[in-house]
Amino acid sequence: MKLFDLRIDAIITKLDEMLQKNEQILNGRLKYIYIQSSYLQYKLKQYYKSKYTLVIPKEPISATVKGAAQLPRVPHFISSRIVKYTYGVYACLPIEYAQSHSKVSQDHISKYKYICDIDNKVYVKQCLVVFVNRNEAVKVGQVIQHSYSKTSKREKAVHVKIYRSEEGDPGVITKCTRLGEIKVPYPANFNNEDKYFIRFYFGETVIRVTVTIKGKEYVEKEQQINYKVPDL
Structure with a gap:
């Protein structure tokens, strides 16, 4: 010895x-x-x-990961992770897409459908656009981006509502848990055809959600969502 x-x-x-x-x-x-x-x-x-x-601790590596989630830090030995929940944002979906979704009921469609005053098409409110589904693997630093446009001429700001679900692609936000929101005013030159971008940064000990609007000015705001330690 x-x-x-x-x-x-x-x-x-x-x-x-x-x-x-x-x-x-x-x-x-x-x-x-x-x-x-x-x-x-x-x-x-x-x-x-x-x-x-x-x-x-009996499981030192697991304990270290949990500690990293609290601080938050990215341990060098974590290259990917399995996501326990489905993560996404509130959205208004084209009625054709809502009708083809197995978890969007006809009652929901009837209650929340509306005609958009920009393109005169029918959309359904209170829906969820998924960025990653539960049990999917995500790499450290992985970025998932979706583009969006205005849902109404009267809209003055981007209002992103972030949700989590225990189901895979639940279709609607009814049974989802709301995690946070980001609100960004539209630039003066942002028109009805312009796009803004929502990005989810996965695989770290926190999920970063950002909204980016490009025009004459560039705006990016961020909402951080901590992984709950017992869920690691």
Whole structure:
């Protein structure tokens, strides 16, 4: 064990220096240590038993990921993740698309259909456009972008409502959980045919949602949605 002790003693010395520098924020708190070596765990517990309570998680990598989600940080060992929920935004869909969707009922269509005063076509309100479905894999830094245009001549601003669902592509927002919203006024030169863009940035410990409007001026605003730690 002496060979291991040479390495471990150096680790403990370095850790001790770090803890002493941060004494004011450590006092009275439990410490979570990412250690897989049972012998190192034993040595640390013996060394600090009179001063700190060390909590060594049974699944250190999982605990580290959960900690990263709280901070938020992107651990180097995470290259992709499986999304537990479906994420999307509120939208008004063309009636033909709504009618072809298995989860958009005729009652919903009858209640929320309207004629758009821009193109005189029929659309259905209270629908959901999906950016990623539950159980899909997303890579770190992956970006998904959709383009949109005004839904009415009277519209003065982009108003993006962000939702989450436990279903795959639920079609409507009725049973979805609302996570946040972004509101951006249209530039003065934005006309009825112009497009704006909604982007979802997936695969990090947070989901970033942005709205971009391009014209003579460029506007980008952002809403961050933290992954809930128990869902990782």
